[in-house]
Amino acid sequence: MFLKEVAEQLYERFGSKLSDMAIVFPNKRPSVFFRRYLGGQISGPMWSPHLFTIHEFIQLSTSKLPADRLMQSFLLFNAYSEVMQASGSGATTDYERLFSLGEILLNDYTELESNVVSIADVYSNMASLAAIDSGFDYLSDEQKEFLQRFWSSFSTERLSRQKEKFLHLWQKLPAIYQRFAELLEQRGLTNTGTIYRDLVAGRNDTPGFADAYDKIIFVGFNAFNRAELQMLTKWKQAGKALFYFDADIHYLEDSRQEAGLFLRNNLQQFGNEMEASNSIRQSTKPINIIAAEGNAAQVRLLPQLLKQFPTLNSQPERIAVFLSDENQLMPVLHAIPDEVSQVNVTMGYSLSHSPLFSLVQAIIRVQESLAQHNGKRVYYQYLLQVLQHPYLHDNKESQALVTEINKRSLISIPAERWMHIADKRLQLILQPVEKSAMLIQLIKSVLEIQAAAPTDNALGILDNQLITSAYFQLNRLEDLLGQFSYALSLPFMGSLVLQVLRSVNVALEGEPLKGLQIMGLLESRGLDFDHIILLNVNEGVLPGKAAAPTFIPDSIRRAFGLSVMEKQDAIFAYVFYRLLQRSKTVHSLYNSTVDDNSTGEPSRFLAQLEYETDIPIRKDTVDIRVNPEARQPIVIPKDDNIMQRLGQYKGNLLSPSAINNYLECRLRFYFQHLMRIREPEGFLDEIDARMLGNILHRAIQYLYERLAESKAMNKSVTVTDIETMAGWTGWAVDRAFSQEIARDPEQPIDYTGSYRVIREVISVYVNEVLVHDKTYAPFTVRQLEKDVYTTVTVNPNGKEWKIRLGGIIDRVDIKNGVYRIIDYKTGKDKKEFKTVEELFGRETKERNKAALQTFIYSYILRQQFSQAVPVVAGLYDVRNMRKEGLAFDWRFKVQQGKGNQVAVDHDRMDEIIGETLPLLQSVIEEIFDENIPFDQTAITDRCQYCPYQTICGR
Ligand code: SF4
Structure with a gap:
């Protein structure tokens, strides 16, 4: 082992005189091992030499604090x-x-x-x-x-x-x-x-700092910066500096080998007290290159690889797993087999990847939401993020509140719902801060409680290290904000806290002499292990393809001799080759799948080994990827239990949108309408879109209700009436907003952030609706947002089912004796369709769901009248209203002949309803047919935006 050899040579050469010398390493870890190896050499008492990292040593040159x-x-x-x-x-x-x-x-x-x-x-x-x-x-x-x-x-x-x-x-x-x-x-x-x-300019205030040591011995270095090179040259010329480089002639002698880029110069300039090894060229130990389909497959293989080492229990510290990608740390820790009693993690780990960071994010969102609602309410998604956070979800009160939010589809949660929660952390998180500066204190208090939780496993210990780092940073931020007196608003403070924590790269350092070693590659400097497993040895990862962010362009970097990509590659090449020099077994795993994050190619370092050395290479492929295609299809047979659940539709309404969902995917219908699984979180955009639609519906409802009230419930609408309503738009939108968000139309809303945007958008849409109503006026409103239903009888499996088919029609108005059914849509719905049959086509890729829904409502409405009345259906798709201006036509368009489309007027509706009815009957019959199970759609495109994708696994 390199450090052992250095310790032996130094002790043999200097004996107890080593106590007067400074030994400098690139980082901290080698000094721990060096001290141990030196301890193994000495026979009598002796003062330890002075061991430093390069940064600690340079720091001696000044009395100023960093x-x-x-x-x-x-x-x-x-x-x-x-x-x-x-x-x-x-x-x-x-x-x-x-x-x-x-x-x-x-x-x-x-x-x-x-x-x-x-x-x-x-x-x-x-x-x-x-x-x-x-x-x-x-x-x-x-x-x-x-x-x-x-x-x-x-x-x-x-x-x-x-x-x-x-x-x-x-x-x-x-x-x-x-x-x-x-x-x-x-x-x-x-x-x-x-x-x-x-230091270089000789302006440091403790100029004689190096004189305190007889010799300064630099051990295990590769690349130096220019200031270091100048200082080292000076000390070398003064006969004070000695150098122990860990070099192998394979990359030293061949000038094309990037791994030797820096060492070739260093050896020329400073010499090497230790002979370069020739282990790479002479090696007969095979290197195992394993292609794994996916990152998860690499991690899954890990326990199997670890268990094959006979020293896993007796000498786990001689085994190291190297991660090229720090995102792998958590999965790797989860994959360590139980027989490994101790694990030591040594690597830089970004706080932003930790659960702690997501908790702080959630706390900030909750506090901002509370501030928006005068501390009395919080938006459900932010509250759920807190309640379901890994640190907090294991709490009966949290779980009960989560269930209540989901069951009742609560959007804005009033304080009364959480007041009783006893968990101190939740109490703190849900207590609105009085001033933005108190946000930091609040987060710190939550972290204090979290850190006190008992922990004894590797993940818990890691968590505590991350919490300590975050706590320290928050303390500093608090202190500095006080010193510099920056007054920041709450959103500003929140984003500053996140920025600061995001930039923290925690140096995880455990007990290096004990336990299985899990390390970042750069942390391996100076160290050797018997068995090494390298994960993600992919091109683009090793060496990395991204340079550190900088404002100094590449050409300027080259002009001034600063670090450029090639130099960074050379550093990684050296780290990689050096690891091979003394290890007994090497397993290099790479991700062989090609996707946005992976080239699917092994690192070129592996290819170089294969072509440029005689090291035997063993290639293997593992495929323990969870292959979605290979998954068992989900099929839910209609057993007694399911049939019983279906019985709800004898009393509850089976809506046209549920029928649409059934036609899209039977399994989706099952999740949504039978099991009533709330759409999981993460569909923020969709939820916002749904909220937008709800507010629009309500705002129009409020406008027309107010108009009717002002005219003593006379529901006729004239052009003048619409002009009057245009003046009430702001009132109606605000009231609708309050109703949807706070479940109380009188509750004032603080319009900040996305709320302000949504309010603007809805106001524009409401005005568009009024503009088009004006062109249609005069007309009479018959009903607004009203429940309608009819009973449909079907006979699947010879059993009679009377189903209540119905839902809410957005608006029914009447003009010249024709009833018009209007549906408002805020999405990208179209009005064109080819045939009614196609509207029911399970395989039709772009089925017009809006048309089917409105035609079913037309049928239901028809059933309400004792005699046949003229009915027509149409769509107020507000996006198109804006686009098409006065040319906007609310009527559906059916294909007639090749490329010809005609508007669906009331005279065509009889035919359309006539065609709809038998097809509708047949779908309903299928839903209640005990022989037709709920299964997944064959059209996988539909899964892309399905909210149940995670549960379904598609
Ligand atoms: S993911 Fe696809 S198959 Fe699964 S429920 Fe959704 S639409 Fe159906």
């Missing part, structure tokens, strides 16, 4: 505001908007400073290409060419607005960075970039 990331972010915002104000661009007070921008700027700043690049040069305003020739003598010709290429894109063509904006910010960046550095200095603080810059 500013944490949030403090830097606040200071950068101040610097940005000051510079923009001074330049007359207007200061932004929008800290939240600058936050993510600031993260990129801070990374760029650190990269430039630690690579000793002049910030002024990078961002200088070079109006002419001539400046490049005269001003940058220190750049090579190739670098100048990159620079020219970048600037020519700005100077030779007209600047687009975006480019202009980019340049505007770019030109201000040197001043912003300078002011930022001053603000840091004023507070006696520093950051990594500044430390490197001062």
